[in-house]
Amino acid sequence: MKATMNRGESLKPKLIVLVVLYKKTISASPTISHLLLQNKTLFDLELVVWDNSPEPCPEQEVAELSAAFDQFQYISTPENVWLSKLYNQVLRSNTYDYALLLDQDSEFPEYYFDKLNAAVLGFPKISLFLPIVMNNRKVVSPGSFVYFKGKHWKKIQTGAIPAKNVLAITSGMVISVKVFLAHQMKFDERLNLYGIDTSFMLRYSKFEEQLYVLRIKFDHDTVLWSNPSADVMLSRFRNLKGTWPKILSDRPVALVLAYFYSKVVSLKLALKYQDLRFLK
Structure with a gap:
């Protein structure tokens, strides 16, 4: 991996967007639908769709999405690669300034890229940007790390805040390449689903003093916040x-x-x- 904005030139930030699919096609993903509504001219943008589904997406859907982005990768792994491993592979093997991690079921406003662009340009020393993630009108990310577990925020905090004892889910994270280059950080490959985000956030706070919470709300659903069988x-x-x-x-x-x-x-x-x- 390497950064693109290190030559003293006035360039758009290179943003690589990773969307992970599982048993859902491109056309059925709310995340991809909302990505297509963003102002893509604000970044030097590359979309990577990593498809962990047993069957790959229809070729026509892949072709249509590829046509919407100047830089595009589609990776199909029916063996269902662990999230921690696929995150590391994409982050290790591409050139970018910032990486946006997304699951397949997030919804966010059309002006998300506008707010993100303003934040990364306005706070170049900060290496982690987080949205406010909602589930059933409750803020589920970011949250606080208390003793040994996460706790929901009672009051939303936005802007630059101390990174210590802040937790966040990976979907919606925007991470500067500096985190990986300067600190040799990576996602913990001992973890395949839960805990990946907690492990990353605790380690991030050991190296970085601040993070930035965007005044942007994502709608997101997950099994642990619903009522599964x-x-x-x-x-x-x-x-x-x-x-x-x-x-x-x-x-x-x-x-x-x-x-x-x-x-x-x-x-x-x-x-x-x-x-x-x-x-x-």
């Missing part, structure tokens, strides 16, 4: 529980607290779903 919740909860020993390995007190917290949550879920599997 017992089988789905059990799988996701076990995945989440398994991340804590990895994320908190250098925080022994937090790891102990997380262990006892997981026991409490296991009991609550067993009672909610009337399913003893949550206790195992």
Whole structure:
């Protein structure tokens, strides 16, 4: 990887946008629909669609999307590559100044790129830009890291803020290439789904003092904030529980607290779903 704006020239920032699909076509992705509405002239823009679906998207849809972007990549991996690994592969193998990570189901306003462009140009020393992510009218990202887990913000903070103890989901993150070049950072490839964002944010705050929260709201949905079936919740909860020993390995007190917290949550879920599997 390398940056493009390092030659003293007046250039547009190079923004690489990574959208990850899973069992959803290009035409069915709200994220891609909203990307097409953005002012693409504000950045030297490249779109990468990484498709983890068992079957690739129809060739016609790929061709139509390619025609809408000067720089475009479509990568199909039916083996369903872990998010942490595909993030690292894209970030490692491309040239850019900023990278925007997106899932397939985000909705955001048409002026998002306008606000993002103003922020990255106005705050060149800041290396992480985050939207305000909403789920059912609740702010779910950013949030605070308290002892060993995340906590929702009661009051929204925007602009440049201290990075310490701030958590955020990866979808919507805009990361400067400087983070990876200066600090040799990468996403933790021991994690395949949950915990990837928490691990990244905790490590980011060790190297960088500030981040920037955009005055932009994303609408986003995920399983843990909905009411899934017992089988789905059990799988996701076990995945989440398994991340804590990895994320908190250098925080022994937090790891102990997380262990006892997981026991409490296991009991609550067993009672909610009337399913003893949550206790195992």
